[in-house]
Amino acid sequence: MDLELVASFLTLVDEGHFGRAAARHHLTCSALTKRIQRLERDLGMPLIDRPVTDMVTLTVGGKQFAAGAADLLAHAEMVRAAAREAARTGTFGGRPLRLGFPAGTGEAMRRHLGLPGIAQQVRANFPGVLLRTLAVPFSALASCLPDRTVDVLFANGVVRHPGVESFPTPLTSARVVVVGERHPLADAAAVHVRDFVDYPIGYNPAVAGEFMGGLWLDDLRPRRDARLVDIPADDQGTNLRLLKAGDAAMVTYPDIAYPLGRRLRPPPAAGPAFRPGAASRSG
Template sequence: MDLRLLSSFLAVAEEGHFGRAAARLFLSPPAVTQHVRRLETDLGTPLFHRNPVSLTPAGERLAVHARMLLAAANAALEDVTQAAEAARAVTRPLRVGIMGHGSAELTPAAINAYRRARPEVPVEIRQLDYTEHVSALVGDRVDVAFVRPAPDDERIVSDVLTTEQRIVVVPARSPLADARHTGASLSDVADLPFFQLPEHTPRVFTEYLYFGGPPRRGTPTALTPQEVLTGVVTGGAAGSGIKSFARYYGWPGAVFVPVLDAPWESTHLAVRADDANPEIRIFRALTQALARNPVSRPAN
């Protein structure tokens, strides 16, 4: 049975008037009249007395069933709508931000573990530059972020994932390049021409880059590891990082030198402190578990 016909019939029954029923349904009076006549034809009996409009005995019985049928149809529609909204919420992508190479081999291991655990949730990978150490999360551009060092912002919480020796990257022609195997000291790297960072780069990241000292002026400006290495091999600039940087960015003409007396630095998984998204909790738990049981990685 066409539910539109039942809706028109019930509106006339409740309003006691074809015109008012039409206005209530945002239909024309002839359309409502046609709906009622089609029902009467299908059922083979009058449903209304005309002039004045009132229900016949058959119409009274149909009104009872019509209310139940329309209520059930509305409930079914609401249930399906809610299920669809829930499905859309589940399939919202989890946006993973990665600064540089993230936490080395742990980063792809965590992403792949999450994909196996939650295959129905799309994962979007977004590369972060050095100025997005905090802003990508605060600006809701990513849901989780592999960064270093720990963000200094009360809106963000982070978990330590890996801890590594510090290194500097210099051109092969630099006098410091000879220390690639023996290592250098903080005093050896104090005057290196480290690349510049934009003024809006978080302070904690500039302190990390410059080993806790004041920002130095150098050329060129760099926002990504690729830009750092380009500046190193073409402009004689210098960069700093952690030991695994050398495994991921082995550019010809760039030499990686351990800084023996620099404090080791940790990589972090950062999330918004107030984010209740259950998918973030799942990703965070999987990553923490992997960090406690490190994935194998090549020696260097």
């Protein structure tokens, strides 16, 4: 995703008028329109109702995207700031800027967060800074930034440390419930999260609560009411294997759940969307 297109869209939303938004970017209205059309093609959906006048009316999808797009640009700026600091101080010397993801989720997280577009802009602006992605074991999510194993972490929770800055990810997500083939919900077409909360849910006791809360539905009920089953996995592959062998279920979002194999089922979880995580960097 071209972040310049996102910035143009946000200017259009802010101004509510094609002419004024185009002037802020020193563009013609036609050129701004082409930018918005390119962004719509990238996203695969219309963002604005095609106007009779220069005034702007957002589609439902456009409103949702606008709500998270500012965070998306802030998210990209965080990575660029780390790269600028590396270029200015030589902090990284000859080594890459290290971007961490929970082990086994990297490819899905890169797609979900639009990281290829961010990486492309970082390389264009700071050609001397290399980027490297690292798989972070689940049990090391809270410590990998303070101990400088990685420089930026994308995960489903914030790192609470005085030397670390955390920012919410810019996107919300649907949820799926992953269960074994013998689970009572295995053949369900869909599951409402409020009907699911009484089932045992997989939980890793070695992982800080900040990273697990969304996975046992802390937005719907307090932890004391959750039926948590220990699944001591340090990566997503092991997590899924242990899930197959037990009676617990797992809540996650679609990109992370795929692929499951024939012994696991992913009924969609109808209910409120949630933000799957945060981006954190060493301060």
